[in-house]
Amino acid sequence: MIQRILHLTLLIIFLPSCGSFASPPPPTLAPTRLVIPSPSSTPPPTETPFPTITPTPLPSVERVLIVSFDGLRPDAIAAANMVNLLSLMQNGAFTLSAQTIMPSLTLPSHASMLAGTCPAKHIVRWNEYVPQNGFALGVDIFDLAHAAGMRTVMVVGKEKLRQVTEPASTDYFDFVDRTDKIEDSTTVLRLALAQINTGFGLMFVHFADSDIEGHKNGWMSRAQLEVYGREDKGLGLLIQALKDKGMYESTMIIVTSDHGGHETTHGTDLPEDMTIPWIISGPRIAPGKLSTQVYTMDTAATAAFALGLPLPPEWDGTPVFEAFGMPVDEFGNSGC
Numbered sequence: 456m457i458q459r460i461l462h463l464t465l466l467i468i469f470l471p472s473c474g475s476f477a478s479p480p481p482p483t484l485a486p487t488r489l490v491i492p493s494p495s496s497t498p499p500p501t502e503t504p505f506p507t508i509t510p511t512p513l514p515s516v517e518r519v520l521i522v523s524f525d526g527l528r529p530d531a532i533a534a535a536n537m538v539n540l541l542s543l544m545q546n547g548a549f550t551l552s553a554q555t556i557m558p559s560l561t562l563p564s565h566a567s568m569l570a571g572t573c574p575a576k577h578i579v580r581w582n583e584y585v586p587q588n589g590f591a592l593g594v595d596i597f598d599l600a601h602a603a604g605m606r607t608v609m610v611v612g613k614e615k616l617r618q619v620t621e622p623a624s625t626d627y628f629d630f631v632d633r634t635d636k637i638e639d640s641t642t643v644l645r646l647a648l649a650q651i652n653t654g655f656g657l658m659f660v661h662f663a664d665s666d667i668e669g670h671k672n673g674w675m676s677r678a679q680l681e682v683y684g685r686e687d688k689g690l691g692l693l694i695q696a697l698k699d700k701g702m703y704e705s706t707m708i709i710v711t712s713d714h715g716g717h718e719t720t721h722g723t724d725l726p727e728d729m730t731i732p733w734i735i736s737g738p739r740i741a742p743g744k745l746s747t748q749v750y751t752m753d754t755a756a757t758a759a760f761a762l763g764l765p766l767p768p769e770w771d772g773t774p775v776f777e778a779f780g781m782p783v784d785e786f787g788n789s790g791c
């Protein structure tokens with residue numbers, strides 16, 4: 456019990472100063488003296504030194520990896536036996552009832568996920584690559600990380616995701632397909648593995664084939680679940696590469712999706728389209744199922760919080776504090 460109280464006390468002392476999780480480890484607490492009360496008939500009060508508390512320094516977050524499985528319904532994770540994602544859930548914090556935005560389409564949803572705002576602010580409601588429309592408005596997570604001197608990377612399955620952030624905000628950007636229709640099971644993974652070798656502060660990886668398969672054969676079809684299984688192996692290889700490079704312990708990993716799907720489509724406000732998984736694993740994460748209602752805009756906010764970057768006040772997303780062992784933020788955002 457005492458240990459638990461000490462632990463809580465340490466948490467309270469430490470949390471206000473750790474808006475930046477990239478900050479140095481907490482200082483060792485100075486020895487405290489505990490006064491033992493004694494009856495008046497006994498000799499003068501004795502002071503017993505309290506043992507020095509030396510918290511084990513937790514690794515700081517040096518980088519964030521955000522992985523989006525396009526069109527991933529939460530119920531597909533178990534149905535497709537995505538063992539690497541299930542393992543992240545077991546070691547991390549997660550919710551299977553996070554919500555995306557309307558329209559529940561790839562480009563608008565990814566814009567909210569990474570710009571931290573609702574479509575009313577970033578204005579991306581189109582879902583094709585339309586270069587003349589420019590880029591999502593506002594400060595996004597790539598802008599923040601890049602301005603802080605971090606290497607920023609986007610490796611995506613669909614060219615249209617270029618419109619989530621300006622080229623100047625990504626040190627590396629590459630995509631696989633211009634048409635949104637061609638499956639390519641190796642290129643995104645190969646590009647992402649190369650970027651792990653190069654090193655990054657923020658990397659976004661987008662696996663797109665499962666969505667394409669959903670449009671062809673239906674959401675939760677055997678063909679789509681097979682693709683999720685294959686893409687999950689890709690996630691496993693990314694994690695293994697981080698471990699091989701000694702980067703895993705200091706990497707925050709967020710896995711989520713842009714939307715779900717029903718029949719052979721998505722884009723509506725049906726729960727099957729709107730509900731997405733949200734999983735976070737890494738330093739300082741308190742494992743377990745989250746009770747916070749998470750929205751896709753919270754991905755950018757949580758990544759910024761983990762990296763110690765200032766949150767733009769206009770963002771609609773809020774960090775998922777509960778994932779860090781902090782109290783549930785009941786006044787968090789309420790969606791779009």
Ligand SMILES: [Zn+2]
Binds near residue numbers: 525561562666713714
């Ligand atoms: Zn999509």
